[in-house]
Amino acid sequence: MIRLEPRLAPSRTMMWGTPVLAVIATMIAGGILFAILGKNPVEAIWTIFVDPILDPYSRDELFVKAAPLVLIAIGLSFGFRAGIWNIGAEGQFIVGAIAGAAVGLAFYGTPAIWLLPLMALAGMAAGTFWAMIPAFLKVRYNANEILVSLMLVYVADQLLRAMVAGPLRNPAGFNFPESRLFHDSAVLPLLQGMPGLTQYTRVHLGVLIALILVPLAWVLLRKHVLGFNIQVMGSAPRAARFSGVRPSSIVYICLGLSGALAGLAGLFEVAGPAGQLVPALPQGYGFTAIIVAFLGRLNPLGILAAGLVMALTYIGGENAQLDLNLPRAAISVFQGMLLFFLLGLDILVRYRIRFGARGIAQ
């Protein structure tokens, strides 16, 4: 007989052990999936998880992919801790990209150092605004923020289509739905010459900023009263209210913060690797970041590691598509499985698994 016995305090070993276990379990289950698809499982796992680390070019790409995931996931983690579920980071990412691109295109050809900061501000403001819609509707009208923020993803996606087909379309682009390529001062500078990076690296300034934000977020969460209030709000809402925390302001702060970071990630994507506004810009980072946030245990430092692991599956998945002819969708299945395993194994943190008959009650 197997039974679950609650632990008095969450196990710290399991807290950080389960993400590792989940990744290993996903590798095994993924290997089985690849075997069903008729691929060599060992080769596929090796291509996805090891090859990108060995190849210097893929190693750089790892950072390019991880940066938006880490940025968005950090923002989401604050809300998730407080029990505020922003599922619409993808939409905030898109409007951030649109607003940033619009500013960049408005000053097309202006060689100015202030242009990129202005674009970043616009992206963050747009992301914040987009996240404030579910926040306001939740506080004022009690509307479920999960559904509202998710609906706004589809709205943002249509807005992007309308923008690239209308106001932001390249005037010399033969009616093709995409914007002009940004001029040099609207493109994030590449970190060429940084130690450890290749000569043709695509690692841009945004990656560095994401890295700087990680410890800042950690300080905010662990050492600042705001982070404390957010955590209390999540684990004991009544206690939080008695200690003078206003639930509505936590809703605004958490959604606003995640919106700003998702908008910034969108701006980095459009002014970094993309270099122009295209309808195919959103690649599901906003949804994958949810997995990253949980895999990183809603802790900024953990999220950094989780973002790199998740980026590994993206880059490795792309390589596996080319080398092994593995379908692209297999990677989404892989990522979905990872979250399943993680959530399932989570029980080890709060409960002990006991075998055998029940002993004498203590």
Place this chain on the structure above:
Amino acid sequence: MMDVIGLSADLSLVTALSYLLSVLLPTMIIAATPLVLASTGELVVEKSGVLNLGVEGMMIMGAVVGFIVAVESGTPVAGFVVAALAGALLALIFGFLTQVLLSNQVATGLALTLFGLGLAALMGQTYTGIRPPQTTRLDIPEVSNFPILGDMLFSYDWIVYFALALVGAVWWFLNHTRPGLVLRAVGENHDAAHALGYRVITIRLAAIAFGGACAGMGGAYLSLVRVPNWSEGMTAGIGWIALAIVVFASWKPGRVIIGAWLFGGVTILQINIQAANLNILAIAAIVLALVTVVMIAFNLRTKSRQGWIRVAFLGALALLGWAMALTWPDFRLDSAYLSMTPYLTTIVVLVAISGDRTRAALNAPASLGRVFHASN
């Protein structure tokens, strides 16, 4: 009036009305059927106290599995049955994680959606661009050929009637049977239900499987009848709208149909306006005018001063819209803006329904989303 909207002027009121009833209404009901199925399933799940946010994932799995089975076997019925099984199976992964391993329901539901979307895309790769076998229609020669009424009431495939019957069955089950009462008790207070000796986890797992089966069938209806085609990510948020409809319906089965038809109507109108390239300003003005009329009717009963201010405001907006439509008769909006309407409608409806906190709290199952673990 017709030429301001963008329709040809020689269209008479009678032809417009018969078009509305015999063409638009049936397409609306077909568009609403996946929502009726998925929302009814989710309603039962939520009544048992479980919030499964994975409807989108289960629907798309149903869509792809139903499509594959129907194409390979040539019988749509088999497609629907296997789609329901696939939906239930996927839902049981969620059930195992949330009920046995006590994981967070919101996060697990999201995982289910992400996993389902990926798995469906993987399975359906070689099935894009194929036409599925046609689902049989209810064809009673005497009534189906009856003008207008025949199209309105008797022109559908059997799933449409099945979905409506299912809503009735769920209503009867929840309100007039003992097992239904037990299921509601589990959803309202799982500790009390457990103390009375009911098997909370088993009951919830059954409800979750039922919800998955319904969502799977709804998905299969999308790929086999509504579209009919398979393409990656074809659910496009319908699963999430189904979740919103449960809230809209205040967890009452009958209102699910109203909610689903509302969304079906919005979707179909939006597609038709896009296709006919109509003047959206005039359409907006007409919609506003209709809302104003409905509000006047309400206000004649309540007679609140605030209400009359609202009516005046809306009426003024409608007039303004009409004036703008007359000024710019050639105004056409990018179709992308129109494609936003179903999602925006969802938000508006959620806001309108959730605004009254006491009523929302009264209707929602009290244990919704809470983790149950029998400690003894």
